[in-house]
Amino acid sequence: MTNNLSVESVWNDLQAIKVKSPLIHNITNYVVMNSTANALLALGASPIMAHAQEELEDLIGISNALVINIGTLSSYWIESMKIAIRLAKVRGIPIVMDPVGVGASRLRTQVAQELLKLGPPTVIRGNGSEILALTSDLVRTKGVDSTAASQSALDAARELVEHFSCTVVISGEIDLIVNKTGILKINNGHPIMTKVTGMGCAATTFVAAFNTINPSPLMASAHSMAVMGIAGEIAESRSSGPGSFPAAFLDSVYNLKKEDIQKHLRMNL
Amino acid sequence: MTNNLSVESVWNDLQAIKVKSPLIHNITNYVVMNSTANALLALGASPIMAHAQEELEDLIGISNALVINIGTLSSYWIESMKIAIRLAKVRGIPIVMDPVGVGASRLRTQVAQELLKLGPPTVIRGNGSEILALTSDLVRTKGVDSTAASQSALDAARELVEHFSCTVVISGEIDLIVNKTGILKINNGHPIMTKVTGMGCAATTFVAAFNTINPSPLMASAHSMAVMGIAGEIAESRSSGPGSFPAAFLDSVYNLKKEDIQKHLRMNL
Amino acid sequence: MTNNLSVESVWNDLQAIKVKSPLIHNITNYVVMNSTANALLALGASPIMAHAQEELEDLIGISNALVINIGTLSSYWIESMKIAIRLAKVRGIPIVMDPVGVGASRLRTQVAQELLKLGPPTVIRGNGSEILALTSDLVRTKGVDSTAASQSALDAARELVEHFSCTVVISGEIDLIVNKTGILKINNGHPIMTKVTGMGCAATTFVAAFNTINPSPLMASAHSMAVMGIAGEIAESRSSGPGSFPAAFLDSVYNLKKEDIQKHLRMNL
Numbered sequence: 001m002t003n004n005l006s007v008e009s010v011w012n013d014l015q016a017i018k019v020k021s022p023l024i025h026n027i028t029n030y031v032v033m034n035s036t037a038n039a040l041l042a043l044g045a046s047p048i049m050a051h052a053q054e055e056l057e058d059l060i061g062i063s064n065a066l067v068i069n070i071g072t073l074s075s076y077w078i079e080s081m082k083i084a085i086r087l088a089k090v091r092g093i094p095i096v097m098d099p100v101g102v103g104a105s106r107l108r109t110q111v112a113q114e115l116l117k118l119g120p121p122t123v124i125r126g127n128g129s130e131i132l133a134l135t136s137d138l139v140r141t142k143g144v145d146s147t148a149a150s151q152s153a154l155d156a157a158r159e160l161v162e163h164f165s166c167t168v169v170i171s172g173e174i175d176l177i178v179n180k181t182g183i184l185k186i187n188n189g190h191p192i193m194t195k196v197t198g199m200g201c202a203a204t205t206f207v208a209a210f211n212t213i214n215p216s217p218l219m220a221s222a223h224s225m226a227v228m229g230i231a232g233e234i235a236e237s238r239s240s241g242p243g244s245f246p247a248a249f250l251d252s253v254y255n256l257k258k259e260d261i262q263k264h265l266r267m268n269l
Numbered sequence: 270m271t272n273n274l275s276v277e278s279v280w281n282d283l284q285a286i287k288v289k290s291p292l293i294h295n296i297t298n299y300v301v302m303n304s305t306a307n308a309l310l311a312l313g314a315s316p317i318m319a320h321a322q323e324e325l326e327d328l329i330g331i332s333n334a335l336v337i338n339i340g341t342l343s344s345y346w347i348e349s350m351k352i353a354i355r356l357a358k359v360r361g362i363p364i365v366m367d368p369v370g371v372g373a374s375r376l377r378t379q380v381a382q383e384l385l386k387l388g389p390p391t392v393i394r395g396n397g398s399e400i401l402a403l404t405s406d407l408v409r410t411k412g413v414d415s416t417a418a419s420q421s422a423l424d425a426a427r428e429l430v431e432h433f434s435c436t437v438v439i440s441g442e443i444d445l446i447v448n449k450t451g452i453l454k455i456n457n458g459h460p461i462m463t464k465v466t467g468m469g470c471a472a473t474t475f476v477a478a479f480n481t482i483n484p485s486p487l488m489a490s491a492h493s494m495a496v497m498g499i500a501g502e503i504a505e506s507r508s509s510g511p512g513s514f515p516a517a518f519l520d521s522v523y524n525l526k527k528e529d530i531q532k533h534l535r536m537n538l
Numbered sequence: 539m540t541n542n543l544s545v546e547s548v549w550n551d552l553q554a555i556k557v558k559s560p561l562i563h564n565i566t567n568y569v570v571m572n573s574t575a576n577a578l579l580a581l582g583a584s585p586i587m588a589h590a591q592e593e594l595e596d597l598i599g600i601s602n603a604l605v606i607n608i609g610t611l612s613s614y615w616i617e618s619m620k621i622a623i624r625l626a627k628v629r630g631i632p633i634v635m636d637p638v639g640v641g642a643s644r645l646r647t648q649v650a651q652e653l654l655k656l657g658p659p660t661v662i663r664g665n666g667s668e669i670l671a672l673t674s675d676l677v678r679t680k681g682v683d684s685t686a687a688s689q690s691a692l693d694a695a696r697e698l699v700e701h702f703s704c705t706v707v708i709s710g711e712i713d714l715i716v717n718k719t720g721i722l723k724i725n726n727g728h729p730i731m732t733k734v735t736g737m738g739c740a741a742t743t744f745v746a747a748f749n750t751i752n753p754s755p756l757m758a759s760a761h762s763m764a765v766m767g768i769a770g771e772i773a774e775s776r777s778s779g780p781g782s783f784p785a786a787f788l789d790s791v792y793n794l795k796k797e798d799i800q801k802h803l804r805m806n807l
Contacts, residue, residue, distance in 0.1 A: 030568055030587070031572050032572065033299050034304060034467065035572060038465060038466050038511065041511060042464065042512060047466065049299070049340075049341060050342070052341075052343050052376060055375070062373065072571075072589065074614070076343070101586070104593075105588075105596035105597050108593065195579045196576060196579065197575035197579060198572065239789075241790075241792040242580050242789070242792050243785035243792065244789050247512035247513045250512025250513075251510030251511070251513050252512075254511050254512065303573060303736065306735035307735050307780065310733045310780060311779070317642070318567075318569050321611045321645060323645045324611070324643035324645035324646060327642065327645070331642065345612070518781060519782075520777075520778045520779030520781035523733070523779040524779050
């Protein structure tokens with residue numbers, strides 16, 4: 001099954017998102033709320049961003065997936081995340097966690113680990129140093145844009161997979177998607193994507209959207225990283241820097257054609 | 270009076286905003302704060318976004334209109350909205366309410382109805398399902414981008430007009446502006462506007478800006494929806510998708526010419 | 539020393555930022571979090587935006603400068619700002635304060651003055667009316683985009699310099715950078731920059747980034763205002779209004795060449 005990733009499989013899921021327009025509930029950080037909402041809309045999904053504890057039951061009751069992103073924490077929001085995870089678990093909808101900046105502060109590491117234990121997510125998506133920090137508090141990352149040696153991050157991902165029976169996406173030059181059934185690699189994207197805030201957060205919410213469509217978290221997550229990376233490559237070729245890139249990225253996601261996937265998809269190399 | 274809407278009347282109000290540069294106080298959601306502020310600046314108005322209860326008296330004391338947008342609620346912000354409405358009522362400045370996502374959660378429906386009773390706004394602007402949900406808690410909307418059958422929404426708008434002596438704007442393929450003096454229809458805009466977050470919120474703050482200029486809420490609101498829709502059509506023709514659309518929209522608002530209004534305005538059809 | 543400002547000195551600092559990629563901790567307002575993060579990334583620096591009091595010690599412990607921006611205050615955030623300033627003082631890293639909207643409410647004036655007394659910043663950056671309001675509560679500014687007569691603002695800046703031994707940047711048609719060692723003037727920029735929210739906030743965070751590189755706050759601040767203004771001029775020539783300007787601005791910052799500085803820099807005229 002892990003080798004079924006193909007142009008066809010990416011394209012089919014992308015079309016299914018446009019048809020179904022899944023509703024993705026995001027408890028995310030202030031920095032990327034706007035860009036994340038627009039990313040979901042460009043993909044064909046529907047965003048909700050809400051954190052009020054009094055309305056989580058209603059909103060998650062109509063949502064198809066939950067995104068938890070710890071980029072700008074505070075005590076009320078942490079409690080909202082816990083409530084949301086419990087509700088999503090009861091409903092059985094996919095939960096995707098983005099441990100932004102884990103390792104940069106003890107609070108982030110502690111909160112992320114607590115949330116993992118409370119209700120293991122379907123997928124965890126982070127960069128190498130974030131994934132590493134989830135399994136150890138010895139690593140101090142430099143903010144939210146760090147990378148870590150890929151082998152140690154992969155080991156950490158496997159530890160998380162083992163412990164929480166989840167899928168882990170390590171974003172990087174090559175994206176690794178890991179779970180008990182195997183490992184997939186997506187070799188798309190462009191370095192300019194590290195010069196724009198919120199691209200990782202967009203990837204996380206794409207993972208959530210694809211997981212509402214495809215029952216295999218491994219495949220769904222690989223598809224979302226492929227779409228991210230391919231749209232990123234096309235956008236880079238049509239933009240002049242990190243300023244014009246985000247608009248070009250959303251346009252590319254929105255206008256993505258099967259031929260684009262055919263031309264750009266590089267996987268399992 | 271309800272038939273006085275014309276290219277000239279839209280243009281005159283638009284020019285008056287640029288001259289007067291009204292200060293619009295927004296208590297709005299995290300997702301659209303940046304895009305709303307930029308929309309007001311492009312229009313020629315001045316934005317304030319602030320929610321601290323200790324400064325509302327000072328800030329509303331220098332503002333020309335108040336926008337209340339319930340997109341990302343929490344208890345402190347709800348209280349700030351109540352204080353702001355009371356202050357705006359005392360000063361007699363226009364209040365425009367955007368009941369984002371009403372019907373999607375009981376909290377939103379309850380808060381919106383409470384705010385309406387506290388101090389009826391000059392104008393309520395929402396999409397069909399939001400307007401419908403304001404008059405009934407039987408409707409559950411799917412997030413914030415829903416539509417509802419236009420006849421039932423129009424009936425709901427009339428009920429709100431009757432009960433709160435306000436003007437209601439129902440955004441949609443055709444925008445309906447309704448109050449006791451009549452009904453106006455604006456048939457501008459483009460579907461791409463539903464693929465970008467915050468276009469409805471921008472419309473709401475435009476309604477506020479125009480209501481500082483024109484004493485008729487019906488005319489002012491119709492003018493703002495006309496400018497939104499016309500700028501949206503021009504922007505769509507100059508952009509490649511929902512990514513490049515927002516910048517093109519702001520440019521179009523900023524550069525809007527009388528000839529553009531002449532060419533595009535479609536009303537009361 | 540105050541006359542050493544040159545194309546070379548601007549360029550050298552800009553290159554040093556790209557090499558060192560300083561980590562800038564921002565406690566800033568909701569409106570500009572995304573645009574500020576992207577501005578720092580385009581410049582070559584790394585942004586952190588976080589306000590949770592439990593993690594400030596860890597995060598400021600790895601940061602190279604602190605930005606305090608009071609654009610959207612609330613009591614928790616005010617306390618976070620105080621904690622952050624104390625931590626930054628202990629570490630001896632540059633602190634840059636942006637007194638957004640000071641003078642528009644008594645809360646802002648009071649909080650800004652309290653923060654100044656708590657731990658004088660390395661640099662204060664504001665527009666004329668904000669700088670004026672910091673020394674007097676008699677001035678009521680109109681929101682956040684006001685200007686004030688340059689002579690009275692300059693007098694106010696000198697008072698702040700005297701009292702807090704800091705550097706003051708007055709943004710305006712001509713930017714004035716003032717401290718005990720002298721005064722520098724940057725005559726770059728374009729009026730369109732007043733039609734986009736967050737340009738002042740970007741300037742503030744650029745000042746922070748340059749102050750991690752250059753030990754002279756006067757020179758560092760002048761360099762940052764020169765880069766802001768030059769990138770703004772280039773961006774204006776490549777954009778069609780306030781909508782397309784921000785992307786063009788970030789692209790210009792990212793792609794800025796020594797020849798651009800050579801061609802555009804206008805100083806001390």
